[in-house]
Amino acid sequence: MDRQEMAVFLRSRRARIRPADVGLPGGTRRRTPGLRREEVARLAGMSVDYYIRLEQGRGPRPSRQILGALARALRLTDDERAYLHGLAGEAPEPPSGPSQDVPPGIVHLLERLDDTPAYVLSARQDIIAWNPLAAALMTDFAAMASQDRNVVRWLFTGPDIERYGADEHVTRFARGLVADLRAAFGRYPADAGIAALVAEVAGHSALFARLWDEGEVGVRRGSRKRMRHPVVGELDMHCDVLYVPERDQRVVLYTTTPGTPSHEAMKLLRVVGTQDLGIR
Numbered sequence: 001m002d003r004q005e006m007a008v009f010l011r012s013r014r015a016r017i018r019p020a021d022v023g024l025p026g027g028t029r030r031r032t033p034g035l036r037r038e039e040v041a042r043l044a045g046m047s048v049d050y051y052i053r054l055e056q057g058r059g060p061r062p063s064r065q066i067l068g069a070l071a072r073a074l075r076l077t078d079d080e081r082a083y084l085h086g087l088a089g090e091a092p093e094p095p096s097g098p099s100q101d102v103p104p105g106i107v108h109l110l111e112r113l114d115d116t117p118a119y120v121l122s123a124r125q126d127i128i129a130w131n132p133l134a135a136a137l138m139t140d141f142a143a144m145a146s147q148d149r150n151v152v153r154w155l156f157t158g159p160d161i162e163r164y165g166a167d168e169h170v171t172r173f174a175r176g177l178v179a180d181l182r183a184a185f186g187r188y189p190a191d192a193g194i195a196a197l198v199a200e201v202a203g204h205s206a207l208f209a210r211l212w213d214e215g216e217v218g219v220r221r222g223s224r225k226r227m228r229h230p231v232v233g234e235l236d237m238h239c240d241v242l243y244v245p246e247r248d249q250r251v252v253l254y255t256t257t258p259g260t261p262s263h264e265a266m267k268l269l270r271v272v273g274t275q276d277l278g279i280r
Helices: 003-015 037-044 048-055 064-073 078-087 104-112 132-137 151-156 159-163 168-187 192-204 206-214 261-272
Strands: 118-121 127-130 223-229 233-244 249-255
Touching: 003 048, 003 078, 037 048, 037 064, 064 078, 104 118, 104 127, 104 249, 118 132, 132 261, 151 159, 151 168, 151 192, 151 206, 159 168, 168 192, 168 206, 168 223, 192 206, 233 261
Parallel strands: none
Antiparallel strands: 118 127, 118 249, 223 233, 233 249
8 A cells, every 4th residue: 555645646636626516615714725634534424533644644554445435525537546446455446337427528519519410328328418410310318208218228129120130220230239238237247227227128129138148249339320310311321439438438420421312411400400309
């Protein structure tokens, strides 16, 4: 255990957090920026004396539970969490489940992509953010319950899956989706949400159950996507997937080739907007 470096690291992480960031009143009598030591201790559920000794480099070796509590209280990133565990001579605990919190920069990116349908997927295949053109292309996500915005549940319990085996796009997408979900299952073995999703969809879809039992593992990457929109007609699109590593999320973008009928249809969709959202 590197006590001195841990002390320096804890002090630096405490200093960068404003009280408002963790729901505490700022007050007017703070001599230094950041949280007070007693505030970090309270947020982490430990005694003030114990936390002070850690910051002074004279505390006992913290347990994995204490390290996890400190990481949450200090709002550490995954990299910082791993670093803190390393300083204590402990391997970092695996994350309990996929992050559903979309980084502000990604939200801003979606807002600026007014000519490109785009949405954000969690590792559990939940659509957790989207722009208006993605809603116009696919469906009105805002009108759906959050649990229904899951791509696996959506595909395997919807009508498109009936084309499995006859339509190469549907077949490839379905197999890739199951392989991606299995990879996430391996990264988050303690996540009850993924386990419940697998059990639920397998109970409704014999095809999903068969594909899951095949054990294929893979990460979803770019592909081609073809769909028919009820207003603008046929769309042949490039589907690109950008990885957000710190949250284990993907930004999915749909683009069309300039000069093609699909490109013109996408431009029309931008004008039509969300007037008709019945597409699947």
